[in-house]
Structure formats: structure tokens, C-alpha cells
Amino acid sequence: MSHSRGPFAGVRIIELANSLAAPGAAAVLADQGADVIKVEPPGVGDILRYIGASRNGISGIFEQFNRGKRSIALNLKDPEGQAILQGLVRDADVVLHNFRPGVAERIGAGYAQLKGLNPGLIYATLTGFGTSGPYAGRPAYDNVVQAFAGIAYSQENAQTGEPQQYYQVIADKLSGLTTAQAIGAALFARERGAGGQEISVAMIDAVAAFLWPDASGTAVFGNPEGAVAGQQVAKGNRLMKFRDGWAQIAPVDDSSFQATCRILGEDVSGDERFATVQGRNRHAKEVRDLFVRLYFRAESMFVDEVVAQLEAADVPCAKALRVEELPDHPQFQANELFVTVDHPRAGPIRLPRTPACFDGTPPSTGARAPFLGEHTEAILAEIKWQSDPAALRERRVIG
DSSP states (O other): OOOOSSTTTTOEEEEEOOSSHHHHHHHHHHHTTOEEEEEEOTTTOOGGGGSSSEETTEEHHHHHHSTTOEEEEBOTTSHHHHHHHHHHHHTOSEEEEOOOTTHHHHTTOSHHHHTTTOTTOEEEEEESSOSSSTTTTOOOOHHHHHHHTTHHHHTOOTTTOOOOOOSSOHHHHHHHHHHHHHHHHHHHHHHTTOOOEEEEEEHHHHHHHHHHHHHSGGGGGSSOTTOOOOSOSSTTOOOEEETTEEEEEOOOSHHHHHHHHHHTTOOOTTOGGGTSHHHHHHTHHHHHHHHHHHHHHHTTSOHHHHHHHHHHTTOOEEEOOOGGGGGGSHHHHHHTOEEEEEETTTEEEEEEOOSSOOSSSOOOOOOOOOOTTTTHHHHHHHTTOOSOHHHHHHTTSBO
């Protein structure tokens, strides 16, 4: 599982995290070459090992959020376990955790405690609600954050007004990507002489900041008095239903709009309300009424035929695909996004590579996630820990 070529080659990250968001952040950095040492409690490990689709006891979602890492099973409630962690930190570049406020300090792993051992340390904390304020101590999972940070109401049903949540861990994944970018930025700043620093990411902040640009509507003006909602960028966009499938069309520019209407049987070429994006923004209701007619017409058409006509007219569009169809689609095959890992217990596992392609420092691909404690003794040897591993295991300091 060594990484020698990616852009973060030579960077060591100590991950004190479970579940999805923080491990997802470390997985991105592992993809890009970092040596990520995942610290897990002996016996059970990360709870994600037991969630989601699995084969022969191997969780598919755990594999994807922990690919390319090494695992040490370490009891952080034991004083020697805490001492081992501090030994790991001395030569690390980054510590990443998702403990609630106060927990890291109780196990000797707070920033103030660790930066004395390693002044150049980048110390990243990922929490649900933040490290201060009335909600700081609250537990948080993806669905809770989706509700609190505005996702559910931004997805409200147009007919009933019922808030709806994504059927995926979007808050966790957004927070993980935000944290990975922040860690990369801090490492870059350190290279330029800024030294070590503490980073704090709240999931609710990551989600709210992600939603705000297009979901805030007139609220972006603070006092919305006098503001006009105009044509929405994304809200209200619905997939178009055809006789044999679904598609999405994005006729934003003038020529695409005219072509879409023509292909779907509505000639609006002489109507000044629809001729320009400015006109359509002023006549948003009329545009919505027009699209009601377009949706009705589409139901009698075949999706592949219409998409082919739209593509010929250079209209942004796509037939809706199921997730399981993606690896076999010619475009994803041309992009070489998906790789197959031959897992020793679960057999072949299909995973996406890191989406960013680096010409000069290409990351390795196809690394599997570690078994619980798989690298414990090797990691102890790397930091020259003197205690006998068998004795540590008998005392349940390691696993």
C-alpha cells in the first residue's frame, strides 16, 4: 500500500476517525499519494466495516472510504496506547479526527498537547456542528446535517412542500472533500513557511456554504425587499419523462432554448419573451408554462431519438443512467474512471480512481482498504516502539 508517485507522496497522515466524512477526506489524500495510518479501536474497529452491501464480511462502502490506508488497532483509553499515538505523531504531517469537542484532549490528542511534540503538525478537526456554540456537543450523522443545514428544504416537493433528503450521504461526502482541500491548502502553506496550524471544519458549515450560491434565492441580499427571484438556476429542474426512459436537458443559452422547443414540438422563434436569456428571466412564469407543454409532448417520444436530435443541435442534455450502468458506459470507460481491485476475501471490487488526473505525479490506483489492525506491528516497528507486541496484545493495548 505504499504511495511513491502521487502529489502527496511522503506525507504521513494519522487518521483518528470512523464512519464516513473524516475517513472520506483521508481517502482522497491516500488516493493522491499520502501514507494514511488509520487508528482503530481493537476488536471492533471502524463501525463502517459493518454497514452497507458486503461480500464475505467485507463492506463495499468501507472499502471505498478507506482505500489505500494502513490500519493500526490501538486502545486510546490505555496510557500506553496514548503514548504510542504520540510516538506516531512525532513524525507525522497531519492528524485528522472527528471526535466531539473535548474527547481528543481527554486521550492526550488535543492540538495543544500534540503541537509540542511536532510544531509543524497540521491538525484537522471535523465535527458535525462546530467546536463552540449551543450545538457543539451534539452528535451528528449525515441525515441530521442534511435536515439542519438546509438540504431537505432545498429539495422540497414542488406539489406538497414536503422536505426531502438525498438518498446518499451527500453531507458526509461534501464535508470530506472540504476537509481534504483544507488539509492540502495547509500543507501548501507550510511548505511556504507558515508552519503548522489547526484546521476546524463543521459539517453544517460545509453543507450550508455549498448550498448557498444557488439555493439561497433572494436571501442572498440579506434584506430581500425589492429583490426579484427571476429564473431559477436549479430549483424546479425536473427530469423529462419519455415513453421509454428519462433525460435531463439544460437549454440555458438562446440557441439551445430555441432548438429544444423546436425538437419537442413548440416553435417559439418569433416570441420575444423567449428570444433571449434576459427575456426569459423577466418572463419566468411563461417559461414554466411553456415547459409544462414540453414535458407533456415528451411523454409520447422515445428518449434515445430525442437525445440524438438534441446532441446534433449542440443542446446540453443526457439520458438518465442508473449508478450500476456507469462503469460500462463508453464515456466512463474512455475516462478510465473505474478500476477493479482483486480483494483477497471479497473477490473483485470495482472502485473509482481519484477523479483528478495528474500528469506529472500520477497517483497509484487499485489499493484496497486494510483489515483491522493489519499493519499494527509494522507501524510499531517503524516508530521503534520497545514494548513486546505480544505483551501489548495480551494487555489489549493493541489488536
